Structures are given as C-alpha cells and as structure tokens.
Amino acid sequence: MRHIEGGLYQGNVRDRTNLEALEEAGITAVVNVASADMARFGLDTIDEKADGIAYYDYGLMDYDLTMVGKETLDEWKAAVGKVTELLSSGERVLVHCISGSNRSSLVCACALHLWRGIPFDEAVEMLTDKIPESRYMCEKSLEVLRRLIG
Numbered sequence: 001m002r003h004i005e006g007g008l009y010q011g012n013v014r015d016r017t018n019l020e021a022l023e024e025a026g027i028t029a030v031v032n033v034a035s036a037d038m039a040r041f042g043l044d045t046i047d048e049k050a051d052g053i054a055y056y057d058y059g060l061m062d063y064d065l066t067m068v069g070k071e072t073l074d075e076w077k078a079a080v081g082k083v084t085e086l087l088s089s090g091e092r093v094l095v096h097c098i099s100g101s102n103r104s105s106l107v108c109a110c111a112l113h114l115w116r117g118i119p120f121d122e123a124v125e126m127l128t129d130k131i132p133e134s135r136y137m138c139e140k141s142l143e144v145l146r147r148l149i150g
Contacts, residue, residue: 001025002130005116007092010108010131012100026092027053033060033079033107034097039104054091056082062104076107083111101140105134110145120145 001011009015009025012079016030035057058079061072066132086093095111098147105127112123124145128135 001094004108004127004130005112006105007090008108008111008115008117009092009094010100010104010127011094011096012084012104013096013098015094016096022053022094024144025094028091029054029056029086031079031083031086031093031095031107032057032097033095035059051145058082060097060107079107080110080114081105082112087111087115091149101131101133102137105131105138109138 001009001015001018003025004010007026009027011050013032013034015021016032022030030053032055042057058075060076060079083095095104109120109124109127111121112118112126116123118126124138145147
C-alpha cells in the first residue's frame with residue numbers, strides 16, 4: 001500500500017486484506033476498482049472486512065481507455081466520484097485493483113486533480129513518480145482521462 005497524498009492510498013488486492021496495515025494507516029474506506037476481474041480470477045470481493053471500514057466495488061476493466069464506450073466511462077466516472085467524495089469528507093481511502101498499477105493509479109490521479117485541485121498533468125506525474133509501473137497506462141489514457149473528469 002502506497003501513501004499518495006493526505007488520506008489517499010493506492011494498492012493492490014493483497015492490501016485490501018491486510019487488516020493490520022489498513023488499521024495502521026487509519027483507512028476508513030476501501031475502493032476496489034477491479035471487482036469484475038476479481039471474480040474472473042476467482043478472488044472474492046467479500047474478503048474479511050474490518051469493522052469501521054466501508055467497502056465499495058467498481059467493475060473497471062483493465063484496458064486502454066481510448067477504446068472504451070460511454071457506459072464504461074460512466075463506471076470510471078462513478079469510481080472517481082466516490083473516491084473524491086470520500087476524501088472530501090475526511091475519509092482515509094485505499095484505492096486498489098489487482099496488481100496496483102493501472103486502474104487504481106488512474107482513479108487516484110483523477111481523484112487527486114478533483115480533490116486537491118492539482119493540475120491534471122501534475123497529478124498524473126505525481127502518481128507515476130510514486131508508481132513507475134503505472135506510467136505507460138496513465139500516459140496512454142491522458143486525453144480520455146481529461147474528458148472523464150471534465
């Protein structure tokens with residue numbers, strides 16, 4: 001689990017079940033942006049859940065955002081909106097996908113921009129500096145992400 005900024009954390013599916021680390025970081029909400037893939041890989045989205053932590057699941061697919069339709073973008077928008085809403089209300093939020101590099105990083109970059117008002121390119125750069133393996137997907141999807149967050 002990586003601390004990004006303020007109450008925003010990014011990670012992978014294993015971080016979701018590390019209750020000790022969630023508690024240590026003071027996580028109050030976990031946003032899973034890979035629920036569709038979790039089912040496909042036989043991973044349960046109802047993992048052991050800690051008291052006092054709210055869990056949200058979004059079925060974002062892991063692919064090039066330049067090739068998706070409106071319905072898929074609406075799901076991305078909903079996930080980004082939920083993360084931004086949680087952060088704005090003072091929650092400490094872990095956003096995770098399966099590997100912790102593509103979907104969760106893209107959602108975190110958008111949320112950083114909306115929540116902190118960080119210029120979008122700087123938010124993406126901040127994420128890719130902390131999570132180098134996310135650089136390819138973030139850069140490839142920049143224009144779509146700009147449209148996504150309006």
